[in-house]
Amino acid sequence: MPALYLTEADVxxxxxxxxxxxxxxxxxRQLAQxxxxxxxxxxxxxxxxxxxxxxxxxxxxxxxxxxxxxxxxRGARFLVGIYSSQTGELxxxxxxxxxxxxxxxxxxxxxTAILARPDSRVVGLFGSGxxxxxxxxxxxxxxxxxxxxxxxxxxxxxxxxxxxMGELCxxxxxxxxxxxxxxxxxxxxxxxxxxxxxxxxxxALSPGTHLNVIGSNHLNKTxxxxxxxxxxxxxxxxxxxxxxxxxxxxxxxxxEGAADWANMYELSExxxxxxxxxxxxxxxxxxxxxxxxxxxxxxxxxxxxxARSRNVGxxxxx
Numbered sequence: 001m002p003a004l005y006l007t008e009a010d011v012x013x014x015x016x017x018x019x020x021x022x023x024x025x026x027x028x029r030q031l032a033q034x035x036x037x038x039x040x041x042x043x044x045x046x047x048x049x050x051x052x053x054x055x056x057x058x059x060x061x062x063x064x065x066x067x068x069x070x071x072x073x074r075g076a077r078f079l080v081g082i083y084s085s086q087t088g089e090l091x092x093x094x095x096x097x098x099x100x101x102x103x104x105x106x107x108x109x110x111x112t113a114i115l116a117r118p119d120s121r122v123v124g125l126f127g128s129g130x131x132x133x134x135x136x137x138x139x140x141x142x143x144x145x146x147x148x149x150x151x152x153x154x155x156x157x158x159x160x161x162x163x164x165m166g167e168l169c170x171x172x173x174x175x176x177x178x179x180x181x182x183x184x185x186x187x188x189x190x191x192x193x194x195x196x197x198x199x200x201x202x203x204a205l206s207p208g209t210h211l212n213v214i215g216s217n218h219l220n221k222t223x224x225x226x227x228x229x230x231x232x233x234x235x236x237x238x239x240x241x242x243x244x245x246x247x248x249x250x251x252x253x254x255x256e257g258a259a260d261w262a263n264m265y266e267l268s269e270x271x272x273x274x275x276x277x278x279x280x281x282x283x284x285x286x287x288x289x290x291x292x293x294x295x296x297x298x299x300x301x302x303x304x305x306x307a308r309s310r311n312v313g314x315x316x317x318x
Contacts (some may be wrong), residue, residue: 027298105134111287120187202227
């Protein structure tokens with residue numbers, strides 16, 4: 001059977017957040033059981049370009065695969081490749097920008113489902129870009145959100161985001177100009193920006209808040225301050241190994257002794273009950289996501305299944 005090529009349009013037609021949440025949750029469960037493996041991202045720099053590559057295996061799906069993407073001053077381009085574990089043959093090549101947005105949102109959705117208070121209704125959101133959209137979608141899938149306050153440095157785009165996402169998520173979204181105000185008195189706070197320095201002061205957070213912090217996967221970038229990390233009673237990472245080399249949000253807190261890797265847990269462990277999550281309504285919980293290849297592979301495998309069943313995609317000559 002020839003390999004199948006799927007475009008961005010195919011991905012958007014076939015996938016949605018519900019599918020992504022199911023695929024990503026199962027991927028983390030399988031990680032805990034040793035039936036999946038994730039290899040952290042590696043980066044190679046060229047002249048005005050960087051190549052990022054990451055890979056994973058999923059025995060439970062019978063596939064292995066990679067995601068590679070380039071970043072240049074003109075933007076980023078993403079591809080996912082899937083191989084059959086049985087034959088070693090390439091079985092799919094997928095344009096993966098939207099797929100990556102979905103899987104990142106879904107990981108936060110899975111974390112929110114097990115760490116945020118069940119009665120969470122109000123969200124504070126930093127960011128109005130593509131990642132912020134899927135983050136909010138995922139949270140609204142797992143909690144009955146009644147109001148969202150959103151902050152973005154781009155005022156006009158923030159209003160457009162509020163209008164569009166309010167309709168999509170069927171909730172009230174209000175643009176706010178005070179970063180600390182967005183963080184204060186919230187059940188859930190989402191950080192989905194390209195910021196290099198903290199977005200708000202950690203003392204603004206209320207007891208019981210759950211945070212999804214997903215914008216930084218570089219050691220020289222952080223969306224949260226030391227106070228936020230110090231106040232977090234439970235810190236959960238998508239991957240401790242990958243966060244050690246990419247989570248800039250923890251660098252200063254670790255240097256100052258406000259955090260310790262030994263007191264952080266992996267999402268797969270919390271999801272399967274092998275590590276503690278939230279134990280009281282007053283605890284502040286923090287999920288740090290840097291983005292894993294196993295999430296891409298799990299969702300891409302589900303996409304391939306849907307594409308084959310609906311005769312979508314282009315056959316490649318190999």
